[in-house]
Amino acid sequence: MSLPLVVMLPFLGAIAAPLFAQGGRTAIAIASSVPALIALAALYPQWQVLADGGVVLFHQPWLPALGLSLSFRLDGLSLLFALLILIIGLLIILYSRYYLKPKENIAKFYALLLCFKGAMLGIVMSSNLLLMLIFWELTSLVSFLLIGFWTHKQDARRGARMALAVTGGGGLALLAGILIIGNIVGSFELDDVLAAGDQIKAHAMYPVVLTLVLLGAFTKSAQFPFHFWLPHAMQAPTPVSAYLHSATMVKAGIFLMARLYPALAGTEQWFYMVSFTGMATLLLGAYTAMLKHDLKGLLAYSTVSHLGLITLLFGMGTKLAAVAAVFHVINHATFKASLFMAAGIIDHETGTRDMRRINGLWRYMPHTATLAMVAASSMAGVPLLNGFLSKEMFFAESLDLNLPGLWAWLPPIIATLAGIFSVAYSVRFVHDVFFNGKPVDLPIFPPHEPPRYMKIPVEILVFACVMVGIFPAIAVGPLLYAAASATLGGDVPDYHLTFAHGLNLPLLMSFVAFFGGLLMYSQRQRFFDFHARFKEIDEKAIFEAVVARVTEAANRLTALLENGSLQRYAMLLVLSVIVIAAAPLANLGLFIGANGLTPVDAPTGIAVAVLIIAAVMTAVMHRERFYALVLLSVVGLIVALGFARFSAPDLAMTQLSVEVVTIVLLMLALYYMPSWTPIESSSGRRLRDLLIALVAGGGMTLITLAMLTRPFSSISDFFLANSKPEGGGTNVVNVILVDFRGFDTLGEITVLAIAALGIYAMLKNTALTPPPGDGQGHPWTRDSHPMMLRQIARPMLPLALMVSVYIFLRGHNLPGGGFIAGLVTSVALILQYVASGMDWTEDRIPFKYHNMIGLGLMFAVIAGAGSLAFSYPFLTSTFGYIHWPVVGKFEVASAMIFDLGVYLTVIGATLLALVSIGRLSPHSAIKPGPEAN
Numbered sequence: 001m002s003l004p005l006v007v008m009l010p011f012l013g014a015i016a017a018p019l020f021a022q023g024g025r026t027a028i029a030i031a032s033s034v035p036a037l038i039a040l041a042a043l044y045p046q047w048q049v050l051a052d053g054g055v056v057l058f059h060q061p062w063l064p065a066l067g068l069s070l071s072f073r074l075d076g077l078s079l080l081f082a083l084l085i086l087i088i089g090l091l092i093i094l095y096s097r098y099y100l101k102p103k104e105n106i107a108k109f110y111a112l113l114l115c116f117k118g119a120m121l122g123i124v125m126s127s128n129l130l131l132m133l134i135f136w137e138l139t140s141l142v143s144f145l146l147i148g149f150w151t152h153k154q155d156a157r158r159g160a161r162m163a164l165a166v167t168g169g170g171g172l173a174l175l176a177g178i179l180i181i182g183n184i185v186g187s188f189e190l191d192d193v194l195a196a197g198d199q200i201k202a203h204a205m206y207p208v209v210l211t212l213v214l215l216g217a218f219t220k221s222a223q224f225p226f227h228f229w230l231p232h233a234m235q236a237p238t239p240v241s242a243y244l245h246s247a248t249m250v251k252a253g254i255f256l257m258a259r260l261y262p263a264l265a266g267t268e269q270w271f272y273m274v275s276f277t278g279m280a281t282l283l284l285g286a287y288t289a290m291l292k293h294d295l296k297g298l299l300a301y302s303t304v305s306h307l308g309l310i311t312l313l314f315g316m317g318t319k320l321a322a323v324a325a326v327f328h329v330i331n332h333a334t335f336k337a338s339l340f341m342a343a344g345i346i347d348h349e350t351g352t353r354d355m356r357r358i359n360g361l362w363r364y365m366p367h368t369a370t371l372a373m374v375a376a377s378s379m380a381g382v383p384l385l386n387g388f389l390s391k392e393m394f395f396a397e398s399l400d401l402n403l404p405g406l407w408a409w410l411p412p413i414i415a416t417l418a419g420i421f422s423v424a425y426s427v428r429f430v431h432d433v434f435f436n437g438k439p440v441d442l443p444i445f446p447p448h449e450p451p452r453y454m455k456i457p458v459e460i461l462v463f464a465c466v467m468v469g470i471f472p473a474i475a476v477g478p479l480l481y482a483a484a485s486a487t488l489g490g491d492v493p494d495y496h497l498t499f500a501h502g503l504n505l506p507l508l509m510s511f512v513a514f515f516g517g518l519l520m521y522s523q524r525q526r527f528f529d530f531h532a533r534f535k536e537i538d539e540k541a542i543f544e545a546v547v548a549r550v551t552e553a554a555n556r557l558t559a560l561l562e563n564g565s566l567q568r569y570a571m572l573l574v575l576s577v578i579v580i581a582a583a584p585l586a587n588l589g590l591f592i593g594a595n596g597l598t599p600v601d602a603p604t605g606i607a608v609a610v611l612i613i614a615a616v617m618t619a620v621m622h623r624e625r626f627y628a629l630v631l632l633s634v635v636g637l638i639v640a641l642g643f644a645r646f647s648a649p650d651l652a653m654t655q656l657s658v659e660v661v662t663i664v665l666l667m668l669a670l671y672y673m674p675s676w677t678p679i680e681s682s683s684g685r686r687l688r689d690l691l692i693a694l695v696a697g698g699g700m701t702l703i704t705l706a707m708l709t710r711p712f713s714s715i716s717d718f719f720l721a722n723s724k725p726e727g728g729g730t731n732v733v734n735v736i737l738v739d740f741r742g743f744d745t746l747g748e749i750t751v752l753a754i755a756a757l758g759i760y761a762m763l764k765n766t767a768l769t770p771p772p773g774d775g776q777g778h779p780w781t782r783d784s785h786p787m788m789l790r791q792i793a794r795p796m797l798p799l800a801l802m803v804s805v806y807i808f809l810r811g812h813n814l815p816g817g818g819f820i821a822g823l824v825t826s827v828a829l830i831l832q833y834v835a836s837g838m839d840w841t842e843d844r845i846p847f848k849y850h851n852m853i854g855l856g857l858m859f860a861v862i863a864g865a866g867s868l869a870f871s872y873p874f875l876t877s878t879f880g881y882i883h884w885p886v887v888g889k890f891e892v893a894s895a896m897i898f899d900l901g902v903y904l905t906v907i908g909a910t911l912l913a914l915v916s917i918g919r920l921s922p923h924s925a926i927k928p929g930p931e932a933n
Contacts, residue, residue, distance in 0.1 A: 004072055005042070006043065006082075006121065008118065009035035009036075009038055010035045010036070010115065013035035014111040014112075014114035014118070016031065017032040017107070017111060018107035018108070018111050021106060025097050025100070025102065029110070032110045032114055035114065035117075036090045039082075040083075043083075050074065050075060050076050051482055053482070053485055053490060055073060057071070057073055057074075057127060058072040058127075060868065061873040063743070067130060068188070071127035071131060071189060071190070072127055073191075076479070076481070076482025076485050076486040077255075077258055077259065077483045077486035078124045078125050079482065080326070080329070080479055080480075080482070080483040081329075082125065084247055084248065084251070084330070084333050085120045085247075086121075088242075088461075089113070089243060091341075091456075091460060091461065092239045092457070094453065094456065094457055095239055095242070095341055095344070096109065096110070096113070096239040097454075098451050098453065099238060099239055099344055108149075109146075109149060109237070112145050112146050113146070113240075115142045116142040116143065116243075116244065116249070119135045119139040120135075120139060120249070122134070122138070123252055123255065127189060127191070128188050129181065129188040129189075129190065130178065130182075133171070136220075139249055140168050143164075143233075144160045144163060145160070146236055146244060147244075149236060149240065159232040159233045159236070163229045163233045165547070167220050170216045170219025170220055173212045173215035173216050174213060174215070174216025176212045177208075177209050177212030177213040177216065180205055180212070181193060181209055181213075184203050184209070193260070193263050197263040197266075201263075206269070207269055210269055210270060210273065211273070213256070213260065214277075216253070216256065217253035217256045218277060218311075220249070221250050221252070222281075222307055223311055224277060227284065228543070230303065231297055231301055231304070232539070232540055234296040234299075234300045237344075238344030238347065241296060241300075241340050242337045245303060246299075246303055246332070246336035246337050246339075247333040251329060253307075254310050254329060257274070257311070258325070258329075261314065261322060261487050262488065265317055265322075270317060274311060274312075274314055274315030275311075275315030276315070278308045278309065278311030278315050279308070279312050279414055280308070281307065281312075282312055282414070283305075283308075283414065284305075285301045285305030285306075285308055286301075286302070287421060288301040289305060289421070290421055290520075290527065291527075291528065291531055293354055293356055294354065294355070295343045295346065295353040295354075295358070295429075296347075296353055298425055299336065299339055299340055299429075302426075303336055305418065306379075307332075309418065310328050311325075313325035316397055320396075320397055320400075320495060322487055323484040323487075324394055327393060328390035328394070330386070330468070330476060330479075331378070331387050332387075334386065335386070338372075338457075338461035338462050338465070339376060339429075341457055342371060343372075345450045345454065346361065346372075348450060349365065349444060349447040349449075351442060351443030352442060355428075355433055356432075357439065357440040357441060357442060358433055359439055360436065360437055360439055361434050361439070361447060362434040362435060364439075364448060365448065365449050367449055368455065371458045372429075372458075373434065374465060375458075375461070375462055376426045376430050377426065378469070379426050380427065381422060384466070384469045384470055384499055385466065386465050386466075386468035387469075388499070389468070389497065392506045394415060395415050395506035396505075398411035399411075399412055399505060399506070412509065416512055416516075419509065419513025419516075420512075420513050423516070424520040424524070427517060427521045431521070470499055472497035472498065472499065473497040571692060578695055585702075591705075592705055592709045594710065604645065607638055610634070614631045614634040615631075615635050617631050625677075632663075632666075633663050636658075636659035637656075649815035650734065650815045654819060654820050660827050661823060661827065664830055664834075665913070665917065668914065668918055672771070716732075722740075723735045727877065727879075727893075727895070728812070728878075731813050731815060731817070733815075734811045734899075735812070737819070737902075738817070738877065739876075739895055742877070742895075746860050746864065749856065749901070749905040749906065749909075750857065752905060753856075753857060753905055753908070755913070756849075756853065756908070756912040756913045756916075757850070759917070760912050760913070763916045786835075790835045793832055793836070797829075800824060800827070800828030800831075801825060801828060804824040804825040804828070807821040807824060808899070808900075808903055811899060812893055812895065812896065817902075818898075819906055823906060823910070825903075825907050826906065826907050829907075829911055833918060838918065849908040849915070850912065852907060853905055853908035853909055856906075856907075857905055859897055860901030860905070862897065863875070863895070863898035864898065877893060877895040879893035879894065880892055
C-alpha cells in the first residue's frame with residue numbers, strides 16, 4: 001500500500017463513517033476505527049526497513065513549476081508520530097463512543113476527528129514542505145471546528161476562534177519561512193533541505209528563516225508568549241482535548257522542530273531562541289497549573305509546561321538532548337492522553353471539573369482513581385514509570401550544557417524547579433480529586449464507575465506507562481532509536497534505556513524535585529495567598545480586546561474606502577496603479593524603440609478609429625443605457641476583427657461568441673433598469689475622472705509602444721515548437737488550454753461554474769417588477785415571441801449544433817475547441833429561449849444545467865487524474881493515431897476528454913446564469929398555441 005493511501009484513509013473514512021450513524025454509536029465507532037486499523041496494517045511491513053535506518057519514499061510530480069509535489073516520507077520520526085496519531089486516535093474513538101451523548105451530532109464529530117487524523121498524518125509523512133504546509137493549515141481549520149463543536153457554548157466558540165487566530169497567524173509565518181528556504185536551497189523537497197543545512201545556516205537570511213519557522217512551531221505548540229490559546233481550547237469535548245491538545249496537534253510544532261533539526265539547529269540563534277522560549281514556557285505552565293481549580297485547566301497548563309520541556313531539550317543543541325526530547329514526546333503523549341480521558345470520566349460521572357467539589361472520589365470510583373493516579377505519577381516523574389526516565393535524561397542534559405560562569409547553574413536550577421512544580425500539581429490532582437474529604441454539592445451524586453469499555457483506552461495507555469518505565473529497552477527502545485536517528489540525520493550518540501542508572505546527580509535532582517513538590521503542595525494555601533496578591537491576567541479578555549480594536553480599525557478603514565460607489569472604487573484602483581507604477585516606469589525610458597513603428601494600412605486605421613470612437617461614445621452616452629450597450633457591442637466586434645486581422649482566429653471566434661452572450665445578459669439586466677439615468681457627478685468630478693483616465697491611458701500607450709518597438713523574446717516560440725510533438729495538436733491555442741496550461745483552464749471553468757451557481761442561488765427566490773414599457777413610455781408588445789422569429793430560430797438549432805460539434809472535434813488541430821463550441825451551443829439554445837420562451841424550450845431539453853456543470857467538471861478532473869495513474873503529472877495528455885474505415889488515419893488525444901469537460905461546463909454555466917436572469921421576467925413563460933407546435 002502506498003504512503004499517500006495511508007494519509008488518505010482517514011479522509012475516506014470521514015466520508016464513509018457518517019453513513020453508519022443510523023446504526024447507532026457503536027456502528028459508527030467501529031466504522032471510524034477501520035481506517036486506522038488498515039493504516040497500521042499497511043505500516044507494519046515497513047518496520048524492518050525503518051529499523052535498519054532506511055527510508056520509504058513516494059514521489060509524484062504535481063506542480064513542478066511551483067516546487068510542489070505529492071511526496072511522502074516514512075522514516076523513524078514520521079513512524080513514531082504516525083503511531084501516536086493512529087493508536088491514540090483509535091483509543092479516542094472508542095472512548096468517544098461512551099463520552100458523547102446520544103443527542104449530539106456523533107456523525108459530524110467522528111468525521112471531523114478522522115479529518116484531523118488525516119491532516120496530522122499528512123504533516124508527519126509529507127516529504128515536500130509546501131505539501132506539509134497544506135496539511136498544517138488543515139489541522140488548524142479542523143481543530144477550530146472540533147474546539148467549537150459545542151456551538152451552544154460561547155466559551156467554546158471563543159476558544160476556537162482564539163486557537164485559529166494564533167495558529168493561523170503562525171502558519172502564515174511558517175509559509176514565509178518555507179518559501180525563503182525553498183529560495184535558498186532551490187527545492188522544497190525534504191531530502192534536499194536537510195542536506196543543505198550548512199548552506200541554510202550560512203545564508204544571510206538564516207536569522208529570518210529561523211524566526212519565521214519557529215513562530216509557526218511555537219504558535220502550534222503553545223509556547224510562550226503564544227501559550228494562552230491552549231487552556232482556552234479546553235472548552236472542547238474531552239476526547240478532543242485528549243487527542244488534539246496532548247498527543248497530536250500541539251505536537252505538530254514539536255515535530256517541525258525535530259524534522260528541521262538537522263537543517264536549522266546547531267547555531268547560537270537556535271540555542272537562545274529555542275531554549276529560552278522553552279524555559280519560559282516550562283516554568284510559566286508549571287506555575288499556572290498549580291493554581292488552577294478546573295481539572296482540565298490544570299492538565300492544560302501542565303501540557304504547556306511539558307511542551308516547554310521538550311522545546312528546551314531541542315534548544316540545548318546536543319544530540320542526547322534531542323534524543324531525550326523525542327523520548328519525552330512518547331511519554332507525554334501516553335500519560336497526558338490517559339489523564340485527559342480520566343478527567344473526562346470524572347466530569348462525565350460527577351457533572352463538574354471543579355477540584356474544590358470533586359473530593360473523595362476514591363470510594364466511589366476506585367478503578368478510575370487507580371488508573372489516574374498511575375498516570376499522574378508518571379507525569380510527576382515517579383520511578384518505574386516512563387515519565388521518570390525522560391525526566392532523568394532532562395536533568396542529565398541540563399548538567400552537561402557547559403555554559404560559562406554562573407550561567408552553568410541556571411539550567412539545572414530551572415530543571416529542578418520545574419520538577420518540583422510537576423510533582424506539586426500532580427499530587428494536587430491525585431489528592432484533591434480522589435481523597436481530601438467528601439464530595440461537595442456534586443451535580444451528579446453519587447458518582448460511579450463509567451461503562452467498562454470507556455476505561456479500556458485509559459487502561460491501555462497506563463499499561464504503556466508502566467511497561468516503558470520498567471522495560472524501556474524492550475517496550476520502546478527500537479522505535480526511539482529509529483526516531484532519534486531520523487531526527488539527528490543518522491548519527492545517534494550512545495545512551496542506555498534502563499529504569500535505574502545508579503546513584504548520580506540527576507537522581508539527586510529527582511529526589512529534590514519529589515520532596516520539594518510534596519512540601520510545596522503541603523504549603524499550597526500560602527502559595528495561593530501569595531499569588532492572590534497579584535492581579536489576575538485574563539488572556540481571553542486581552543485577546544478579545546485586541547480583536548475588537550483590530551475589527552474597529554478595519555471597520556473605520558473600510559468605511560473610509562467603501563461608500564458603495566463603484567466609481568470611487570475604480571478611481572482608487574486606477575490611482576493606486578498610477579502611483580505605484582510611476583517611479584519604476586520613469587526610469588525605463590518609455591519611448592519608441594529601435595524597431596520603430598509598423599506602418600498602418602487604411603482598413604486597420606479605419607477600424608482603430610471606429611474602435612476609439614465607439615469606446616469614447618460608450619462612456620459619453622452611458623446614461624442612455626441601450627445606446628451605450630449598442631456602442632459597447634461595436635467595441636467587441638472591432639476587437640474580434642482585430643484578432644482575426646492578426647492571425648488569431650480562435651480568439652476572434654471566442655470574442656464573437658462571448659459578445660453575443662454578454663449582450664444578451666446585459667439586455668436581460670437592463671430590462672429591469674431605467675433606460676436613462678440623470679447626471680450624478682459634478683463637473684469637477686467629471687474633469688478629475690477625465691484627467692485620471694488620460695494619465696492611465698497615456699501610460700499604457702507608452703508602455704505598449706516601448707515594449708512592441710523593442711526586441712524581445714516570447715514564450716510563444718516554445719509552444720510553437722512543442723505543440724505538435726508533445727501535445728499532439730497543430731492548434732497551438734487549444735493545446736495550451738488543454739495541455740500546457742490545463743490546470744489554469746480547470747481553475748477557470750471551476751470559477752465559471754461557481755459564478756453560475758451563485759447567480760442561480762441569488763435569483764432563485766427573487767421576484768422583480770419590470771417597468772411597464774420602454775424609456776419613451778411605449779408599452780411592451782403582447783407578442784413576446786413573434787412567430788417569424790420562432791420559425792427562423794428552430795431550424796437553426798440543429799445546424800448550429802452540427803457546427804458546434806464540428807468546431808469541437810477539429811479544435812486540437814484547427815481553430816476551435818471545447819470553449820468555443822460550448823459558446824456556440826449556448827448561443828443556439830439562447831436563441832430558442834428568446835424565440836419560443838422558457839417553458840417551450842425547457843420541455844424539450846431533457847437535462848438540467850446543474851447536472852451538466854457537474855458532469856463537465858467531473859470529465860475535466862477525470863482527464864487530469866488519469867495521468868496520475870500512469871505516474872505522470874496531473875493533466876498530462878497523451879495522443880495516438882488509429883485507422884478508421886473510409887476515414888483513414890485519425891488522431892485520438894486524451895485531451896479531448898478534458899475539452900469535453902470544458903464544453904459541458906461552459907454550456908451549463910452560461911445557460912444557468914442567463915436562464916436564472918431570464919426567468920425573472922413575467923414574459924419568460926409562454927403557453928404555445930397551435931402555431932407554436
